[in-house]
Amino acid sequence: MTAAAVIEARDVSLTFQTADGPVYALSKVNLTVTEGEFVSFIGPSGCGKTTLLRVIADLEQATDGRISVNGMSPQDARLKRAYGYVFQAPALYPWRTVERNVALPLEIMGLDDAAGRIRRNLELVNLAGFEKKFPWQLSGGMQQRVSIARALAFDPKLLLMDEPFGALDEIVRDKLNQQLLELWDRTGKTVVFVTHSIPEAVFLSTRIVVMSPRPGRIIDIIETNFPRTRTLDMRETPEFLAVAHRVREGLKAGHSYED
Amino acid sequence: MKTEAAAVPSLPARGEGQAFPVAVICLVILVVWYIAAIPMNWVVTESKIAAAGGGAADILYYSWNEQRPVIPAPHQIMMELWNAVFMVKPWAVKSLLYHGWVTLSSTLLGFVLGSLFGIALAIAIVHSTFLSKSLMPWIVASQTIPILAIAPMVIVVLGSLGFTGLLPKSLISMYLCFFPVTIGMVKGLTSPDPMQLDLMRTYNASASDVLWKLRFPSSVPFLFTSLKVAVAIALTGAIVGELPTGAVAGIGARLLQGSYYGQTVQIWAALFMGSFLAAGLVWLVGVAERIVLKRMGARP
CATH class of the missing domain: 1.10.3720.10 (MetI-like)
Structure with a gap:
């Protein structure tokens, strides 16, 4: 399958200047993400996985190297509303009901068929019937699903997710992982997913990007070669454990214990 | 656990069970006020009280009913x-x-x-x-x-x-x-x-x-x-x-x-x-x- 490149990063570096001297958040990152892939960034905190996602989203700007999203600069891609972004916290607006939270991007972009889009996307995240609830009336997992529906509402081809389930408990996380996979399979979107959980990364991804801190860099890229439709039982299979092992080895190798 | 992005604005608490403390404070203020009015109005009322006889009832009457009191x-x-x-x-x-x-x-x-x-x-x-x-x-x-x-x-x-x-x-x-x-x-x-x-x-x-x-x-x-x-x-x-x-x-x-x-x-x-x-x-x-x-x- 030769799919078009959605994200292309060539020697991307990002250095933050701080009072304590420069912080090398990203160093010479090379990565290509093609259409329809599910790519996970995994690594310990400080490895630049969130920074890399934010560079793709034009929420941070690379200080060196070239990066393109849909063949244009990240800024142009953002101005063209090329991606939906899911944050670590739901970041719902508490004065808006569930449906009006999902409607937020539609209002800003002036898209038509708002009612239909809201209904379809809330069904997609299994939240039909909760339209009139306020965020505080929902559990953490439901709130995060609303934020996913909101990110999907304007139908972006690219979904950027920054540890979306990091704050949730294991059981809820498993369930949402499964739902996310189904959603990815059904919609055919390209997903870039940041996580610090090895099982989550292996279970979800077509490719896993293992990253390491100081300086933030990519140390391994692993193809998983699992079928698109997966069940949670898959996590007991030798193939799954082998991939998980390789990820763990990569994380260990990249982690400098001197400091 | 990350907290929800913005704090949900909570409604101000309704004043339940406040009536009694408020009433007590009001009562204390009233008592202090009435007592304080006696010495504070003394400049104006002294002569009238003396003229009326100077009894306790006179003191209270003139201290609390003066036309142009200090207080x-x-x-x-x-x-x-x-x-x-x-x-x-x-x-x-x-x-x-x-x-x-x-x-x-x-x-x-x-x-x-x-x-x-x-x-x-x-x-x-x-x-x-x-x-x-x-x-x-x-x-x-x-x-x-x-x-x-x-x-x-x-x-x-x-x-x-x-x-x-x-x-x-x-x-x-x-x-x-x-x-x-x-x-x-x-x-x-x-x-x-x-x-x-x-x-x-x-x-x-x-x-x-x-x-x-x-x-x-x-x-x-x-x-x-x-x-x-x-x-x-x-x-x-x-x-x-x-x-x-x-x-x-x-x-x-x-x-x-x-x-x-x-x-x-x-x-x-x-x-x-x-x-x-x-x-x-x-x-x-x-x-x-x-x-x-x-x-x-x-x-x-």
Whole structure:
């Protein structure tokens, strides 16, 4: 399958200047993400996985190297509303009901068929019937699903997710992982997913990007070669454990214990 | 566990079970007041009490029923209030309703103008670092000038330009009450957390979308807190605005006339009228706050 490149990063570096001297958040990152892939960034905190996602989203700007999203600069891609972004916290607006939270991007972009889009996307995240609830009336997992529906509402081809389930408990996380996979399979979107959980990364991804801190860099890229439709039982299979092992080895190798 | 992005504005707690403590405090104040009235009025009442015989009953009678006391007893003030509110026609010169209305109307005009001005300033400050650096010191400085010093100038200057009556007084209210609104709104408009702002950035939202769909709704709890302060000092401003002009109507005018003619009971009645007005206005803002926050989905 030769799919078009959605994200292309060539020697991307990002250095933050701080009072304590420069912080090398990203160093010479090379990565290509093609259409329809599910790519996970995994690594310990400080490895630049969130920074890399934010560079793709034009929420941070690379200080060196070239990066393109849909063949244009990240800024142009953002101005063209090329991606939906899911944050670590739901970041719902508490004065808006569930449906009006999902409607937020539609209002800003002036898209038509708002009612239909809201209904379809809330069904997609299994939240039909909760339209009139306020965020505080929902559990953490439901709130995060609303934020996913909101990110999907304007139908972006690219979904950027920054540890979306990091704050949730294991059981809820498993369930949402499964739902996310189904959603990815059904919609055919390209997903870039940041996580610090090895099982989550292996279970979800077509490719896993293992990253390491100081300086933030990519140390391994692993193809998983699992079928698109997966069940949670898959996590007991030798193939799954082998991939998980390789990820763990990569994380260990990249982690400098001197400091 | 990450906390939810923005704190859900919670409704102010309703005053349940407050009646008893409030009643106790009121009672204590009344007792202290009545007792204190005896020595404080002694200068005026001494000779009358002596003439009447000087018994305990005489002391109490004269201390609490003096025509022009140093400090009137609470029931005298209540009687005066009752007479000035219910026993005269509302449009009569002696009616406190009439004077209260005069002050209230300029208070409300000043409050509306001041709040709008305060909100506009806050919006400008939040959107421009230049303005926040250049305007903030002036805004703070404006409030360090004693209003009593500036009020006569404002009234005289505006009077010479042909503006008299309601508007000059309102401007003094406005001058006082824009300040808490600006300070509160700057805080409120900058209260959205970085994630909520980043979300708007990913949508490529315009500055006006960010303002009206994120910053302004986030600032509503801050706005109402400021408005409660602002409405009370708008009333103060209106009363102060009536003092230097020799105004013939309004609570301030009533206070001034009372002090010219040594009518302490009248002064106190006017003061009470002013406090009732202030309390009523703050209460009304509180009611509006509860209604608005409830509609904005605040946790009951």
